[in-house]
Amino acid sequence: MAMATAVRDAIEAAVVLQADMGMADEYESVESAQVQVCELSRHFFEKGWCVGTAGAMSVRAVAAAGASPAKQLVVVTPSGVPKEQLVPSDLHLVQLDGTAVHTPPQRAKISDCAALFLECHRTRFCAAVIHTHSQNAVLVSLLHGDSFRISHMEQLKALPGNGGGGGANLQFQDELVVPIIDNTPTEHELLPALQRVLSENPTACAVIVRRHGLFVWGPTTQKCKVYHESLDYLFELSLRMHMLGV
Numbered sequence: 001m002a003m004a005t006a007v008r009d010a011i012e013a014a015v016v017l018q019a020d021m022g023m024a025d026e027y028e029s030v031e032s033a034q035v036q037v038c039e040l041s042r043h044f045f046e047k048g049w050c051v052g053t054a055g056a057m058s059v060r061a062v063a064a065a066g067a068s069p070a071k072q073l074v075v076v077t078p079s080g081v082p083k084e085q086l087v088p089s090d091l092h093l094v095q096l097d098g099t100a101v102h103t104p105p106q107r108a109k110i111s112d113c114a115a116l117f118l119e120c121h122r123t124r125f126c127a128a129v130i131h132t133h134s135q136n137a138v139l140v141s142l143l144h145g146d147s148f149r150i151s152h153m154e155q156l157k158a159l160p161g162n163g164g165g166g167g168a169n170l171q172f173q174d175e176l177v178v179p180i181i182d183n184t185p186t187e188h189e190l191l192p193a194l195q196r197v198l199s200e201n202p203t204a205c206a207v208i209v210r211r212h213g214l215f216v217w218g219p220t221t222q223k224c225k226v227y228h229e230s231l232d233y234l235f236e237l238s239l240r241m242h243m244l245g246v
């Protein structure tokens, strides 16, 4: 009952804060964000990118009226729960400053990626962050150094250009650059490397973690999904080109 009350209170408090960097209209209600996290989790499980409890997601919700930026809300997946089994009541709700607003009483602790997600939400004002263990991302991380680069591909048009998600998309002839960082024993230890990537690559919409997977962020949940799918397509294409000696 306490859980339902806490979630209902958060939902009732959630209204659009128009002053929020001009992007508040892109954020979801808490209820909608919970549904989207469950749908994304199932979708990426079915694509084989989040098998065996791997991966994590977060979707930002609208802020409570008058809330400071630090108190705006983010829905985050729990740790160690199969993604295809998630339901809204399994999900954690935290403020942008990391303060827990709602912790599911009968489910696992919050994802170890939470600090990484919040860093993306805070610095990029993105609506969603998706983390998967895409095999294509892992494979390209074994073939490249500190970045994956590709140009002259039609699928590039689905990815953000110099606006980093808020402006025009890349064009056919443009070069996509996805930074690559080395893995760490635990996911939260990736934070310093992620912070460096976000600082040094202001237009990037993703980072590959070597021998681990991929983090993708976007200004809407739908765009974040499109970015991830397009990146995986380009990773697979480059791997096939590599095998063909193209």
Ligand SMILES: [Zn+2]
Binding pocket: 054, 055, 131, 132, 133, 187, 212, 213
């Ligand atoms: Zn992971």
